[in-house]
Amino acid sequence: xxxxxxxxxxxxxxxxxxxxxxxxxxxxxxxxxxxxxxxxxxxxxxxxxxxxxxxxxxxxxxxxxxxxxxxxxxxxxxxxxxxxxxxxxxxxxxxxxxxxxxxxxxxxxxxxxxxxxxxxxxxxxxxxxxxxxxxxxxxxxxxxxxxxxxxxxxxxxxxxxxxxxxxxxxxxxxxxxxxxxxxxxxxxxxxxxxxxxxxxxxxxxxxxxxxxxxxxxxxxxxxxxxxxxxxxxxxxxxxxxxxxxxxxxxxxxxxxxxxxxxxxxxxxxxxxxxxxxxxxxxxxxxxxxxxxxxxxxxxxxxxxxxxxxxxxxxxxxxxxxxxxxxxxxxxxxxxxxxxxxxxxxxxxxxxxxxxxxxxxxxxxxxxxxxxxxxxxx
Amino acid sequence: xxxxxxxxxxxxxxxxxxxxxxxxxxxxxxxxxxxxxxxxxxxxxxxxxxxxxxxxxxxxxxxxxxxxxxxxxxxxxxxxxxxxxxxxxxxxxxxxxxxxxxxxxxxxxxxxxxxxxxxxxxxxxxxxxxxxxxxxxxxxxxxxxxxxxxxxxxxxxxxxxxxxxxxxxxxxxxxxxxxxxxxxxxxxxxxxxxxxxxxxxxxxxxxxxxxxxxxxxxxxxxxxxxxxxxxxxxxxxxxxxxxxxxxxxxxxxxxxxxxxxxxxxxxxxxxxxxxxxxxxxxxxxxxxxxxxxxxxxxxxxxxxxxxxxxxxxxxxxxxxxxxxx
Numbered sequence: 001x002x003x004x005x006x007x008x009x010x011x012x013x014x015x016x017x018x019x020x021x022x023x024x025x026x027x028x029x030x031x032x033x034x035x036x037x038x039x040x041x042x043x044x045x046x047x048x049x050x051x052x053x054x055x056x057x058x059x060x061x062x063x064x065x066x067x068x069x070x071x072x073x074x075x076x077x078x079x080x081x082x083x084x085x086x087x088x089x090x091x092x093x094x095x096x097x098x099x100x101x102x103x104x105x106x107x108x109x110x111x112x113x114x115x116x117x118x119x120x121x122x123x124x125x126x127x128x129x130x131x132x133x134x135x136x137x138x139x140x141x142x143x144x145x146x147x148x149x150x151x152x153x154x155x156x157x158x159x160x161x162x163x164x165x166x167x168x169x170x171x172x173x174x175x176x177x178x179x180x181x182x183x184x185x186x187x188x189x190x191x192x193x194x195x196x197x198x199x200x201x202x203x204x205x206x207x208x209x210x211x212x213x214x215x216x217x218x219x220x221x222x223x224x225x226x227x228x229x230x231x232x233x234x235x236x237x238x239x240x241x242x243x244x245x246x247x248x249x250x251x252x253x254x255x256x257x258x259x260x261x262x263x264x265x266x267x268x269x270x271x272x273x274x275x276x277x278x279x280x281x282x283x284x285x286x287x288x289x290x291x292x293x294x295x296x297x298x299x300x301x302x303x304x305x306x307x308x309x310x311x312x313x314x315x316x317x318x319x320x321x322x323x324x325x326x327x328x329x330x331x332x333x334x335x336x337x338x339x340x341x342x343x344x345x346x347x348x349x350x351x352x353x354x355x356x357x358x359x360x361x362x363x364x365x366x367x368x369x370x371x372x373x374x375x376x377x
Numbered sequence: 378x379x380x381x382x383x384x385x386x387x388x389x390x391x392x393x394x395x396x397x398x399x400x401x402x403x404x405x406x407x408x409x410x411x412x413x414x415x416x417x418x419x420x421x422x423x424x425x426x427x428x429x430x431x432x433x434x435x436x437x438x439x440x441x442x443x444x445x446x447x448x449x450x451x452x453x454x455x456x457x458x459x460x461x462x463x464x465x466x467x468x469x470x471x472x473x474x475x476x477x478x479x480x481x482x483x484x485x486x487x488x489x490x491x492x493x494x495x496x497x498x499x500x501x502x503x504x505x506x507x508x509x510x511x512x513x514x515x516x517x518x519x520x521x522x523x524x525x526x527x528x529x530x531x532x533x534x535x536x537x538x539x540x541x542x543x544x545x546x547x548x549x550x551x552x553x554x555x556x557x558x559x560x561x562x563x564x565x566x567x568x569x570x571x572x573x574x575x576x577x578x579x580x581x582x583x584x585x586x587x588x589x590x591x592x593x594x595x596x597x598x599x600x601x602x603x604x605x606x607x608x609x610x611x612x613x614x615x616x617x618x619x620x621x622x623x624x625x626x627x628x629x630x631x632x633x634x635x636x637x638x639x640x641x642x643x644x645x646x647x648x649x650x651x652x653x654x655x656x657x658x659x660x661x662x663x664x665x666x667x668x669x670x671x672x673x674x675x676x677x678x679x680x681x682x683x684x685x686x687x688x689x690x691x692x693x694x695x696x697x698x699x700x701x702x
Contacts, residue, residue, distance in 0.1 A: 099447075126484065127478075127481065127482040127484075128482065129482050129483040129484035129485075129486060130483065130486065131483065131486040131487065132450055132483075132486075132487060133450070134486075138450070139479075139482060139483060139487075141475075143470065143474050143475070146443065146470065146471065146474065146475055148443075149439065149440060149442075149443025149444050149446065149447065149471065150443060150444075150446045150447040150450065150475070151447060152443070152444050152447060153443065153444030153445060153446055153447020153448040153449075153450075153451070154447035154448065154450055154451045155447070156444060156447070156448060157447065157448045157450075157451030157452065157453055158451070160429060160448075160453070161451075184437075184439060184467070185439055185440075185443055185470075185471070188435070188437045188439055188440035188443070189440070189443070189444075191435050191437065191440065192434075192435060192440050192444050195435055348484070348485070349480055349481050349483075349484050349485040350480070350481050350519055350520055351480065351520065351522065351544050352480055352485070352488040352490075352542075352543035352544055353542060353543060353544050355522075355618045356618055357618040357619065358519075358618075
């Protein structure tokens with residue numbers, strides 16, 4: 001076993017060795033050099049990364065609270081995965097396309113999309129419908145791994161359109177988790193992307209659990225090793241290091257847009273919260289494990305870095321916290337004011353060209369509803 | 378102008394017309410390129426349109442459909458070939474959970490103008506998984522449209538109409554009829570895609586069929602005519618949505634309806650047709666709606682498939698039973 005790789009767990013407890021991965025910022029907030037990857041941010045850019053991490057975490061916490069208060073049906077929290085999402089999301093260029101799971105709220109935010117957009121899905125007022133081509137961000141996909149094939153097909157379309165091979169080339173990023181790597185669709189996507197040299201990046205957030213099942217129930221090898229079997233490069237990055245996540249994703253996307261084909265990034269991170277608000281992680285993992293990861297928190301380390309470098313002081317951090325708080329209040333108000341859909345809209349958009357059978361059902365149901373009018377029911 | 382073509386060649390020519398008309402039309406599937414498909418339906422297309430538009434895919438059906446979804450989001454119009462009916466199930470999740478639901482999920486912002494071609498049905502002496510009739514699975518799924526052609530003219534036009542439609546369409550091809558010849562009017566389509574057709578008029582009983590069973594129903598009608606019984610044959614063509622108006626009109630006149638398909642009768646299309654006919658034509662019916670179909674067994678071994686498949690005699694037997702009420 002190579003130095004630093006994670007050992008398979010044989011009991012319920014977990015040792016926490018540092019795995020071999022690309023890291024540019026230590027948990028203590030110290031900048032470290034890497035032979036292949038680097039970032040060249042201005043002070044302002046470093047600060048804006050911090051801003052995004054904090055806002056994304058705060059909005060996520062607000063959504064969790066909204067669920068607890070019965071205002072959302074469910075919420076899939078990204079707590080702990082902010083660096084993986086903000087780092088990779090900020091690495092996308094305007095022309096790039098993202099295919100998310102249902103947890104990529106941080107990537108969505110970095111695409112400049114109004115964070116209210118996916119809340120309709122979790123409140124249950126719609127199915128999370130938006131135009132992927134307008135936002136360069138596909139709809140959330142709930143079936144595990146299905147979107148990786150969509151991403152691959154889209155990337156094949158980029159090649160067909162002749163939009164690879166230059167700085168203006170387009171690339172695709174497909175998000176998925178450690179559990180998804182067991183799905184047939186993900187493995188088929190690896191094959192397709194490889195065979196057709198698709199301009200894309202497979203971005204796996206390995207948050208260590210697929211609901212309750214730990215990583216060793218999905219794999220006997222480090223996930224990023226999988227790529228070599230499919231014929232493209234794979235690497236592991238410290239998923240709690242926003243700088244490293246940015247650097248490796250930027251490079252992989254640029255390689256893809258220049259025609260060098262797909263690659264796999266395993267962002268090694270940890271889901272600090274529950275799988276969703278319906279989950280109870282205390283049934284399958286122990287507090288000491290969570291505490292060990294707490295020490296590697298993505299926001300804490302960037303804050304330490306900014307402080308050590310003299311890029312920001314307490315008043316700056318306070319201002320960001322206040323901005324995040326206001327954004328969360330605003331999000332809450334907008335969620336609470338989301339109207340329930342008209343019942344008749346359930347018949348809409350089933351088919352682009354409509355269906356006479358469905359029109360008939362709709363008409364009959366409208367009559368049925370109308371029969372209650374004035375009856376007090 | 379009319380040409381005499383087999384169903385297979387009519388499909389091939391229809392695909393060619395669609396590809397000439399719209400450069401966004403792609404063909405994807407296993408062996409569709411150099412080989413021209415195991416049934417040669419895509420014969421010569423890769424040679425003329427290139428391997429960028431006629432794509433030999435890796436051997437994984439979910440991958441074919443899932444990548445086609447992405448290509449459709451990108452603006453392409455993929456025509457996917459599933460090699461045999463029994464091999465569509467690995468793609469079932471992508472079809473039911475993604476293809477069927479994307480337009481609804483997106484509140485109409487994303488259309489997936491895909492066609493999924495499936496050679497279906499038995500009668501070719503094949504091994505297991507090569508003779509199935511999975512239409513009810515797809516017709517049951519909101520968001521999909523399902524059609525089946527029964528003759529060369531419909532094959533030629535319905536494949537083009539399906540490709541032009543923005544709806545995702547499951548296109549079922551009667552594989553055992555691929556080699557049957559007929560006239561194709563290449564100037565204009567006789568019907569819109571989702572309309573049924575009265576293929577043979579008759580006043581005594583209505584036999585409703587689609588795909589490979591239309592020929593069987595027509596043969597049964599010819600045999601019945603020799604005995605003085607006039608059977609009206611309706612070719613549904615569209616299985617979802619169903620075009621019921623011609624069916625109701627016919628049954629109101631004849632008072633008797635028999636539905637024929639290769640698929641098992643239990644919860645097959647015939648069940649839905651029987652329910653709808655009963656609801657709409659209750660006072661015109663002289664007998665219950667009867668169903669002729671496969672038995673509720675897995676598709677059997679080739680040497681006994683003729684016993685499983687509805688044939689002329691079983692159709693006539695059902696018509697006789699209808700007159701027994």
